[in-house]
Amino acid sequence: MSATRSPAALRGLRDAWVVARFDLGESLRSRKVLIFLALYAAGAVAAAVIFTEVLQDIEEALAEQLLVARTSQPGSLTQAVMEAPELRLVLVRLVRDEELADALLRVPPIALLYHWVALTFAPVFVVFTSSDAISGEVSTGSVRYALFRTDRTSWAAGKLLGQTLLSGVGLALGAVGAWIVGYLQLASFAPLETAAWLARYVVTAFFFAFAHLGLALGVSQLTRSVPWSRALGLFALAFVFGAHGWLGRDAVQEEAPVLAASLQQVFPAAHRLDLWRPSLWDGVVAMTVLAALGFVYFAIGHLRFARRDA
Amino acid sequence: MSRFALRLKGVEKRYGKTRALDGLTLDVPRGALMGLVGPNGAGKTTTFGVVSGAVRPDAGHVDVLGEGPFDPARHAGRMTVLPQDCALNPSSSARQILAFQARLQGLTAKAAAREADRVLELVRLSDRAGSRVSQLSHGMKRRLAVAQALLGDPELVLLDEPTGGLDPHLVVAMREILGAQRGQRTVVVSSHILADLEATCDHVAFMEDGRCQKSGPVEEVTRRGALVRIQLAEPMRLEQLAAILDGRDPELEGDVLRYHLSPGEDPAEVQRALLPALIEAGAGVLEVRLGESLEAAYMSSRSRRDDR
Numbered sequence A: 001m002s003a004t005r006s007p008a009a010l011r012g013l014r015d016a017w018v019v020a021r022f023d024l025g026e027s028l029r030s031r032k033v034l035i036f037l038a039l040y041a042a043g044a045v046a047a048a049v050i051f052t053e054v055l056q057d058i059e060e061a062l063a064e065q066l067l068v069a070r071t072s073q074p075g076s077l078t079q080a081v082m083e084a085p086e087l088r089l090v091l092v093r094l095v096r097d098e099e100l101a102d103a104l105l106r107v108p109p110i111a112l113l114y115h116w117v118a119l120t121f122a123p124v125f126v127v128f129t130s131s132d133a134i135s136g137e138v139s140t141g142s143v144r145y146a147l148f149r150t151d152r153t154s155w156a157a158g159k160l161l162g163q164t165l166l167s168g169v170g171l172a173l174g175a176v177g178a179w180i181v182g183y184l185q186l187a188s189f190a191p192l193e194t195a196a197w198l199a200r201y202v203v204t205a206f207f208f209a210f211a212h213l214g215l216a217l218g219v220s221q222l223t224r225s226v227p228w229s230r231a232l233g234l235f236a237l238a239f240v241f242g243a244h245g246w247l248g249r250d251a252v253q254e255e256a257p258v259l260a261a262s263l264q265q266v267f268p269a270a271h272r273l274d275l276w277r278p279s280l281w282d283g284v285v286a287m288t289v290l291a292a293l294g295f296v297y298f299a300i301g302h303l304r305f306a307r308r309d310a
Numbered sequence B: 001m002s003r004f005a006l007r008l009k010g011v012e013k014r015y016g017k018t019r020a021l022d023g024l025t026l027d028v029p030r031g032a033l034m035g036l037v038g039p040n041g042a043g044k045t046t047t048f049g050v051v052s053g054a055v056r057p058d059a060g061h062v063d064v065l066g067e068g069p070f071d072p073a074r075h076a077g078r079m080t081v082l083p084q085d086c087a088l089n090p091s092s093s094a095r096q097i098l099a100f101q102a103r104l105q106g107l108t109a110k111a112a113a114r115e116a117d118r119v120l121e122l123v124r125l126s127d128r129a130g131s132r133v134s135q136l137s138h139g140m141k142r143r144l145a146v147a148q149a150l151l152g153d154p155e156l157v158l159l160d161e162p163t164g165g166l167d168p169h170l171v172v173a174m175r176e177i178l179g180a181q182r183g184q185r186t187v188v189v190s191s192h193i194l195a196d197l198e199a200t201c202d203h204v205a206f207m208e209d210g211r212c213q214k215s216g217p218v219e220e221v222t223r224r225g226a227l228v229r230i231q232l233a234e235p236m237r238l239e240q241l242a243a244i245l246d247g248r249d250p251e252l253e254g255d256v257l258r259y260h261l262s263p264g265e266d267p268a269e270v271q272r273a274l275l276p277a278l279i280e281a282g283a284g285v286l287e288v289r290l291g292e293s294l295e296a297a298y299m300s301s302r303s304r305r306d307d308r
Helices: A008-029 A031-066 A078-083 A085-095 A098-104 A109-130 A135-140 A152-185 A191-220 A226-247 A250-255 A257-264 A280-305 B044-051 B094-104 B109-122 B138-149 B168-181 B194-200 B238-242 B267-280 B294-307
Strands: B004-015 B018-029 B033-037 B059-064 B079-082 B156-160 B186-190 B203-208 B211-217 B227-232 B251-253 B256-260 B285-290
Touching: A008 A031, A008 A152, A008 B094, A031 A109, A031 A152, A085 A098, A109 A152, A109 A191, A109 A226, A135 A226, A152 A191, A152 A280, A191 A226, A191 A280, A226 A250, A226 A257, A250 A257, B004 B044, B004 B186, B018 B044, B018 B059, B018 B186, B018 B203, B018 B211, B033 B168, B033 B194, B033 B294, B044 B059, B044 B079, B044 B156, B044 B186, B079 B138, B094 B109, B094 B138, B109 B138, B138 B156, B138 B168, B168 B186, B168 B194, B194 B294, B203 B294, B227 B267, B256 B267, B267 B285
Parallel strands: B033 B186, B033 B203, B079 B156, B156 B186
Antiparallel strands: B004 B018, B004 B059, B203 B211, B227 B256, B227 B285, B251 B256
16 A cells, blocks of 8 residues: 655645545535535526516517517517616616726626626625535534644645635536526527626636635634534624725725725725726736635634644 | 654643643553543543644643654654544545545555555445445444544554444454554554453553553553452452461452462462362352453552542
8 A cells, every 4th residue: 555645735735635625525415515506506597587587678668668579588679778878877887987887788698697696695605605614524523534634724725625616616507507598588699708708707706706715714713613603604704795895985985095995905895896897907906816815814714723622 | 763652741631621631641652552441531532632633732742653743744644543423524425435534644546445445344334335424323434433543554543432332243343453453553442341452452551530540561450460360159258268378368358369479470380279279168269360350450440549
């Protein structure tokens, strides 16, 4: 029997990968995660279905105004809807950026919808499903079968990687579901263009989810109690959104504009808008910062886990 | 290379106000099969936790395989542990779990798969290799947990209550598995079943209140070379015995006669002299053994401590 022990850093990476693969497999085999994946996919599909129905209502109203024939399939008048000045106005108000609003009007609507759903709900899903990823193993003691075989950092990093892969699978499934709904429901559906935009939005949503995943696994390392880690996860999620929102209030911005703007940067929500920008550079910077935030949240929790009894 | 596989010196661990380990000092010679005996709360499980790095000691020194405290970089794959009451991941199969753990010990994927099958065979779980852990009975889960501690070729194996919850025939099988480790590696095993430990171990340590009360080779602790213990059919009086013991000075406690051997005295010679005399005097002899049972040695160690 050959035990191959490589240098420490390489061994750490190898062990993290072994833990991540096992964790992903264990997750996919467990009912809990199947529910999570189903929720991810169902959320995107449901939103896409609702969207096509709303689109049909808008189109019917538009057809009445333009005195053209009503359509049985939504999407026939999508271009007209996307070019409607009212829609541009709504978008400008939402993103507070005319250039960005114009760019978004050129994106297939189903991809826009998917991105919005993913950025809104992925943080909640990852916190729900991952805040007990480490505390659960500590509370059942199963971590003790691993910690004499590898170091805590490699093990915890493996858990983070495993959950990251899982959220990637969930987001990708959601995108596939949205594409299928668009393909089946929309008349003027551009399959390739939509697929390309969905692929891009899977990546951006993945980084946004990763920042929250770091938060969830950071919290999960603070306690051995599963209910506590879940409660802490939800609290942390509410805190990062609440604090970002509070710092963005006009009163706070007027009082200490530089400090408020700087503090906002440590919360993922501050980088959400950049994920919508068509410029690749803006997106890459935002994704890099989000990844860094995820690692920092995770590392703060790990400082505690590395020193405490498992 | 240190002649000790494990050394603990003045190790302390508190959980709130409870002292789980209170200056524990214990040496485990390399190659020993040591039994760790003690009541619930004696600190056995905490000791295993401290040695394997899962529990951080508050004070004291731990030396694993002569290379300092547990460090995965130095000790991963060289030491394995069967922790007490720790669940295995429920959604994976027995083989998947073992292969995963073997991979973490540094084995290649192929070697890990082979190793998983080998230890499953060892604990008689080959037929359930593909079953999810959640589908296994309590005893099977315990055997699987033991199996993971036998993965690879560790130098030191710590087993916390390996026979807990096992059927009697599996307890016997476990004893055989433990016996087979003799000479190949150092094994420290905790159990409440002293007869099991006596049958398997060559060293023993008694723990109480987070300290080691007594430790050494089983022969020494049970005084196999220093005592002949005779179980009589019924209690006798010392005067009855004095006449037949030919000047020897035994210790009589109810129906148990203990004869302390002088240095160099041959126990066989003592038996040859004592037994016919006892039988001739009408005493029924039920059992003759060298030394105490481990259970008796443990109880006498406890009572001496209680007396203090």
